[in-house]
Amino acid sequence: MTSLNTSKWTKYKLLRKSAKLKANLPETAWLRESSFWRMINKYRQVIIKPTGSYGGNGVIRIKKIAPHTYEVQDGGKKINFTEQTKLSAYIKKQAGKNNIVQQRIPLATVSGRPFDLRVMVQRRPNSPWQVTGKLAKIAGKGFIVTNIRMSNGKVVSAEHALKHSELNTKRAADLLSQLDKVALQAANQLMSSYGWVRTMGVDMAFDKQGNVWIIEVNFAPMLELFLKLKDKSIYHKIKSFSQNRTKK
Incomplete structure (x- = not known):
């Protein structure tokens, strides 16, 4: 296993090595x-x-x-x-x-406010990666960042965000399937360099045409965001994979 720092820049360069992911990475x-x-x-x-x-x-x-x-x-x-x-x-x-x-990706919006998505990709020892949950973060009024604390934005389900966005809701299932596929490809690409990681929070987005983008990947994502969803079972599932993890 190669020992590397976990900066956004290092992870981006590793992701860029994947021919499959190049189209999903903003320059x-x-x-x-x-x-x-x-x-x-x-x-x-x-x-x-x-x-x-x-x-x-x-x-x-x-x-x-x-x-x-x-x-x-x-x-x-x-x-x-x-x-x-x-x-x-x-x-x-x-x-x-x-x-x-x-x-800068022209993010899809809900009521004119940009949103992105947190996709949790996790694995147990000696098991393949799986998507254990996802949510959408809608930016607060007048803000470009979707961080909930900074922009006073809100957390909703990914399905809710798509339904109320300008994207064609008839494509929602296909869009979410593509989101999962790209998130899993990102986790597999990074795993060879960060073999100790069991949990990744992949921050992703749809642009206004429905293309999938990887914004960044966090190895210690804040799990409590998922408590803001109505369906608490998603949080409990994620938590069961990531006991005793430092949060950022």
């Missing part, structure tokens, strides 16, 4: 001034986030809204910049060291 780069400008010009919208943090802390969105105008959303506040040098200086000050820049 991601180590944050430098050159990589930022290359990606904002390519995608017009990017996310900057610390490679080692959890819970949506330090996440900044930058959107190119005109040829020389950039909108920055940092938490609940928005700032516009019309000079590249001033924007670069702001990012350098706010982001500090050890950040990644990522293609």
Whole structure:
């Protein structure tokens, strides 16, 4: 077993090695001034986030809204910049060291608010990975991050989110099946480098066309989010797989 750190950047590079998963991974780069400008010009919208943090802390969105105008959303506040040098200086000050820049996925929404999904993938010793539960996190009003504590968002079932989103609800079963398939592929891809891991919280999303994306993978996800679902049996099932695990 290879000993590796568990940063977002390291896990992304390992996932990128899978030909099956390339289409499900937003382009991601180590944050430098050159990589930022290359990606904002390519995608017009990017996310900057610390490679080692959890819970949506330090996440900044930058959107190119005109040829020389950039909108920055940092938490609940928005700032516009019309000079590249001033924007670069702001990012350098706010982001500090050890950040990644990522293609911003146009997330599917519920009542205009973006949502993503937490898919729990777990295994018992010497057994295959299985999806033990999933939920949707809907961002609070005016926020881009779906972290419930930070944005005052809400947790609902994945089925509820799909039903009330702009995605075709007739496809809901197919979309959820594809979600599970990609989550299991991600767990199997990472397992060869992190053989000690038994629980993964795979943060995923659908874009507005119903494509599946992997946002990031946590090895110590906060299980209590699942207590917010009406069906408490999902939480108890997940908990039975992950006794005595540190939570993040």
